[in-house]
Amino acid sequence: MTTPVTPDLDAIVIGAGFGGIYMLHTLRDRLGLRTRVLEKGGGVGGTWYFNRYPGAKSDTEGFVYRYSFDTDLLQDWDWSTRYLDQPDVLAYLEHVVERFDLARDIQLSTEVTGAVFDEENDLWLVSTGAGERLTARYLVTALGLLAKSNIPDIPGRNDFAGRLVHTNAWPDDLDITGQRVGVIGTGSTGTQFIVAAAPRAEHLTVFQRSAQYVVPSGNGPVDPDDVARTKEDFAAIWEQVRGSVVAFGFEESAVHAMEVSAEERERVFQENWDKGNGFRFMFGTFCDIATDPDANAAAASFIRSKIAEIVDDPETARKLMPTDLYAKRPLCNEGYYEVFNRDDVTLVDIKENPIDAITPSGVRTADGVEHELDVLVFATGFDAVDGNYRAMDLRGRGGRHIDEYWTDGPTSYLGVSTTGFPNMFMILGPNGPFTNLPPSIEAQVEWIGELVRRTEESASSTVEPTRAAEERWTETCREIADMTLFPQADSWIFGANIPGKKNAVMFYMAGHAAYREQLAGVADADYEGFVLSGAGQTASTRSDSS
Numbered sequence: 001m002t003t004p005v006t007p008d009l010d011a012i013v014i015g016a017g018f019g020g021i022y023m024l025h026t027l028r029d030r031l032g033l034r035t036r037v038l039e040k041g042g043g044v045g046g047t048w049y050f051n052r053y054p055g056a057k058s059d060t061e062g063f064v065y066r067y068s069f070d071t072d073l074l075q076d077w078d079w080s081t082r083y084l085d086q087p088d089v090l091a092y093l094e095h096v097v098e099r100f101d102l103a104r105d106i107q108l109s110t111e112v113t114g115a116v117f118d119e120e121n122d123l124w125l126v127s128t129g130a131g132e133r134l135t136a137r138y139l140v141t142a143l144g145l146l147a148k149s150n151i152p153d154i155p156g157r158n159d160f161a162g163r164l165v166h167t168n169a170w171p172d173d174l175d176i177t178g179q180r181v182g183v184i185g186t187g188s189t190g191t192q193f194i195v196a197a198a199p200r201a202e203h204l205t206v207f208q209r210s211a212q213y214v215v216p217s218g219n220g221p222v223d224p225d226d227v228a229r230t231k232e233d234f235a236a237i238w239e240q241v242r243g244s245v246v247a248f249g250f251e252e253s254a255v256h257a258m259e260v261s262a263e264e265r266e267r268v269f270q271e272n273w274d275k276g277n278g279f280r281f282m283f284g285t286f287c288d289i290a291t292d293p294d295a296n297a298a299a300a301s302f303i304r305s306k307i308a309e310i311v312d313d314p315e316t317a318r319k320l321m322p323t324d325l326y327a328k329r330p331l332c333n334e335g336y337y338e339v340f341n342r343d344d345v346t347l348v349d350i351k352e353n354p355i356d357a358i359t360p361s362g363v364r365t366a367d368g369v370e371h372e373l374d375v376l377v378f379a380t381g382f383d384a385v386d387g388n389y390r391a392m393d394l395r396g397r398g399g400r401h402i403d404e405y406w407t408d409g410p411t412s413y414l415g416v417s418t419t420g421f422p423n424m425f426m427i428l429g430p431n432g433p434f435t436n437l438p439p440s441i442e443a444q445v446e447w448i449g450e451l452v453r454r455t456e457e458s459a460s461s462t463v464e465p466t467r468a469a470e471e472r473w474t475e476t477c478r479e480i481a482d483m484t485l486f487p488q489a490d491s492w493i494f495g496a497n498i499p500g501k502k503n504a505v506m507f508y509m510a511g512h513a514a515y516r517e518q519l520a521g522v523a524d525a526d527y528e529g530f531v532l533s534g535a536g537q538t539a540s541t542r543s544d545s546s
Contacts, residue, residue: 005121011035011138011452012126014112017046019427019441020142021093022067025100026449031456033138037102038128040111044097046144048089051189053167053377054176055196056086059188059217059278059332060436063230064249066092068238069442073099075231082276083219114393115139117422122461124423127393138452142427143388150381152184152499156358164358166378167193178202179374182363184355186212190379191333197377198339205346205371207355207363210490211322213303217332218276242443245511247436248279257286257295269302278330279436290327290484300326310337319349327489346371386410386430386506396421406430409504411474413465413529414519416444422462422533425451431477433515434507440515447519451527461534469529477505484509 011027013020016039027035041049058065062084067073077092084092097103114127124139149168151157157164163174167189181201183193186208198204230237241247257265265286272285281299288295304321311317320337339345348365356364362373389410390403397420405420412418415432416425425448426432433440455463481487486509508515522528 005123005135007123007135007137009034009036009134009136011140012115012124012134012136013037013140013142014115014126015039015046015142015144015427016041016044016097016106016108017048017142017144018067018093018438019144019445020046020140021096021102022069022441022445023140023142023427023448024102024105026445027138027140027452028102028105029100031449031453033452033456035105036134036136037106038110038112038126039106039108040129042109043090043094044103044106044108045090045093046142048086048093050168050170052086052170052172053189053193053196053379054200055192055194056167056189057192057219058084058089059192060438061249061277062088062222064237064241064247064436065089065438067096067438067442068234068241069446071234074234078224078227080222080227081219082222083217112392114395115424116393116395116399117397117424119397122422137423139424140427140448141389141424141429144428149378150387151378152380154355154358159360160358160362160373160376161360162362162374162376164376164378166380174375176201176375180362180372181205181375181377182207182371182373183377183379184350185209185379185381187379187381188329188331189381191331191336193377193379194339195333195336198342198345201344203344203346204339204342205348205363205373206340207348207350208319209350211320211349212331213300213322213326213328214331214333214336215273215278215281215303216276217278217334218274219334241436241439241512242516243513245435245513246279246283247439247512248277248283249436250277250280250284252283253285253287255286256288257292257298258288265298266302269299273302273306276332276334278332281332282326282330290486293325293485296326296485307337310341312341316340316347319347319352325485325489327485328491394421396424409502410506411470413470413473414522415508415515416448417465417530419465419467419470422464423455424464430504430506431473431508433512434509435512435515439512443512443516443519447523450523451530454527455532458532459534460532463527463530463532465530472529474505477508480508480510481505 010033013023016037020037024035024037027033043049061082062079065084111129112126113129116125118125123135126134149166151166176197177200179201180203181197182205183190184207191214194206241249245252268285272281282289286295289299307321308317311320340347354366356366362371364370394402410430412429412431415429427441427444
């Protein structure tokens with residue numbers, strides 16, 4: 001008879017961002033499990049630890065870019081601007097760690113290189129870059145949606161004599177003040193960086209890969225009286241957030257764009273342009289911007305008219321105007337298009353004039369011009385959602401690597417688990433909700449915690465989803481995505497930003513409230529679609545074993 005192996009820990013959590021921090025609190029303090037977080041960074045914060053580039057901030061309004069699980073925490077933590085800059089978000093997460101005494105179970109500067117499921121003992125064997133090996137019953141991957149840097153393979157990349165950086169790894173000693181700066185990429189990160197860098201740099205050269213629909217953010221100081229009123233209303237605010245589509249703290253529209261007159265559409269667009277926020281403009285103006293081609297075209301036309309109105313040079317305005325669908329993650333910034341009226345900012349459209357090579361002194365484009373630079377910034381985004389999983393030696397039953405299992409694209413059941421990887425739970429895994437992230441993280445963490453509790457109380461050794469349940473969820477996510485216009489735009493949301501990456505649905509796009517209902521329905525049906533093995537399995541958990 002095999003002697004049972006006692007694991008080092010009950011649970012290991014990889015990553016100390018929003019998800020990992022709350023998961024530790026849930027597993028350790030609510031369930032009483034011996035839990036440790038392994039974090040590759042030198043501090044907590046995840047995305048907000050690594051992304052320190054000039055201009056880094058949340059584009060979710062600060063009053064809902066936080067945890068809601070603790071009412072005292074909501075009351076005690078203040079904010080002074082409508083949106084939170086990176087240092088503010090990081091300070092908040094550090095405060096949460098201190099408040100709940102979580103640091104003693106967070107192991108920093110520890111990169112997890114591998115995790116292998118030991119079927120004989122039903123344990124996860126986790127390896128680190130320093131050679132440490134730990135065992136645990138449960139593994140939670142809080143790796144972050146946007147964490148695996150995408151660094152394009154441009155000829156001459158290693159020849160540049162200046163500073164070449166990715167925004168996801170901004171060096172502490174890099175100051176762009178008075179420097180000749182180039183930036184490749186104009187997504188969420190790129191546009192934030194451009195707005196912040198333009199007044200600091202001696203000259204800023206923007207290498208635009210795709211013209212973007214950008215609306216104002218409406219950022220600015222927040223009156224302390226408004227903060228106090230918001231705190232008084234937090235119960236109602238969070239009830240609204242949990243019952244909403246995108247969970248951004250505003251009421252989504254129920255009006256169809258083509259049901260009103262052209263004059264009324266213009267008025268609504270202008271009103272929300274003035275209020276600011278990208279998600280508000282897409283989902284708070286009319287209910288069908290993301291689903292109806294005519295409504296989408298109307299919104300896109302309005303934004304293009306604003307570009308023509310704001311940008312002085314007609315040729316620059318032309319380059320900045322998107323011609324595709326308004327169907328990527330909506331962006332907002334304060335004064336983005338205004339930047340291009342500056343004499344010390346140059347716009348290079350690299351679809352029309354591609355980058356030929358990076359040279360020791362800068363970037364050479366196809367027209368033969370060499371743009372001389374001191375600093376070159378890659379704001380080229382991430383291998384989103386599944387990139388960090390594939391980069392790790394992550395193996396489930398039969399030693400099968402997750403990269404092999406996801407050959408046809410990343411899949412999951414409910415965005416939190418995947419077949420063949422028992423006792424492994426993903427926070428913001430593939431086909432999780434497309435929303436403001438902290439509320440969705442909370443929903444997933446709390447749900448994972450209750451499933452772990454159910455597994456512990458039943459004395460089961462493992463829990464994992466069936467293949468049938470995972471396939472149904474994947475098909476559901478594909479059907480919902482196909483009801484929208486998002487799949488028709490080349491976007492990281494479907495992996496289109498990574499050369500050679502197979503197009504795949506990455507999100508459940510029916511909204512936050514619907515996602516919470518899905519989670520609740522599965523839980524109420526005694527975790528239908530999961531198999532619990534061991535002493536405590538029940539008929540309901542065995543019934544869907546195909």
